[in-house]
Amino acid sequence: MSWFSKTFTSTIGRKLLVAVTGLFLCSFLVVHLVGNLQLFKDDGGAAFNVYSHFMATNPIIRTMEIVLVLGFLFHIYEALVLTRRNKAARPTEYAYNRPQDNSNWSSRNMGLLGTVILVFLIIHLWNFFVPARFGGLEGVVVENVEYDNLYLKVVQSFEIWWYVLIYVLGMISLGYHLYHGFQSAFQTLGLNHKKYTPAIQTFGAFFSIVVPAAFASMPLYFFFKDLLN
Template sequence: MSWFSQALNSTIGKKVIMALTGLFLITFLIVHASGNTLLFRSDGGEAFNLYAEFMTTNPLIKAASIILYSGIILHVVYALVLSIRNKSARPVGYSVANSSQNSSWKSRNMGVLGTIVLIFLIIHMRSFWYEMKFGEVPTMLVDGAEVKDLYSIVTAAFTQWWYVLIYVLAMVGLGYHLAHGFWSAFQTLGLQHKKYSPFIKSAGLAFAIAVPLLFASMPIYLFIKSLS
């Protein structure tokens, strides 16, 4: 086994992969949230449908999607491996009494928070990505071009209060996951310094609040809009 393979299979190597894939997924969240703000436009979904069409047909985006899916799988698999390894290495009942003093609630429950996000992601992709790719999605004309009307699928989903509730609760879980994961990724990569570490922590907290809040506001907005 080469030194590279040994490094990847070590605990530190797995944590580095977790950090790198986590930062990549954070970048994706920024792009995804930015594109989804088109749901707020009062144009009948034209801008959002053009965005969805571009994201599902552009060759470069499709290639990036493969990297994205691979990143998600790696992040989940290595998180699971590290979690199992940590539990097997820790004596039963170790530091239970002082767990709240030794670490934050977020860090102790990253596995639970990550599982919530993963379950939501599966539901989310089944509801929208799968429908866009393989479902019978209606079409609409935008600037003379016929595109799939994913906007109608999204707005129909968010007329259901229980789906909106699931979405919002999942964003709360994502926020807590990001609040610890953002800083933890930089820490794992050794990007720490007394001058800029406080800024990274503050930026991570701001990101963990702003992005999930933006995502959560979309279904709430569309649900309220459906009532009028």
């Protein structure tokens, strides 16, 4: 086995992969959020449909989608392997165990949170990504150009209470997952410093609240808008 294989199949190597892919996925969340904020424009969905068309047809974006999928797969797989190794290393619980005394709830339940996020992601991709990439959407004309009306699909989905509930639960899980994962990634990368670590932790807490809350505001906005009309 080469040094490369040994490095990235070791526990430390796998933790590094989880950290790097996790931070990469955080950058994707920001980009995705900025684009989705087009939903709040009072233009009948024109800006969002143009944005969605650009994301679906730009060759650079399509290439990055492959990188993104690989990032998700590596992050999920390596996290699962680490979880199994940790359980194998301690097959039985201690007789006296008070984990809440030295760890927060999110750090002890990263597997559960990740599973909820994965389930949400599968439902979300099936509902939006598949129709957007493989057809099945109505057309709409924006400035004499016809686009797929993904905005209509979004509005219709966010008027369904159980889908909104799944979405919000997914974002709550994402928030807890980010709360521990963000600062843990920097720690794994060895970026610990008495001056900068508190700032990283503060920004991580801010990020884990604001980003999921912004995403969750979208289905809630359309659901209550429809409810009040």
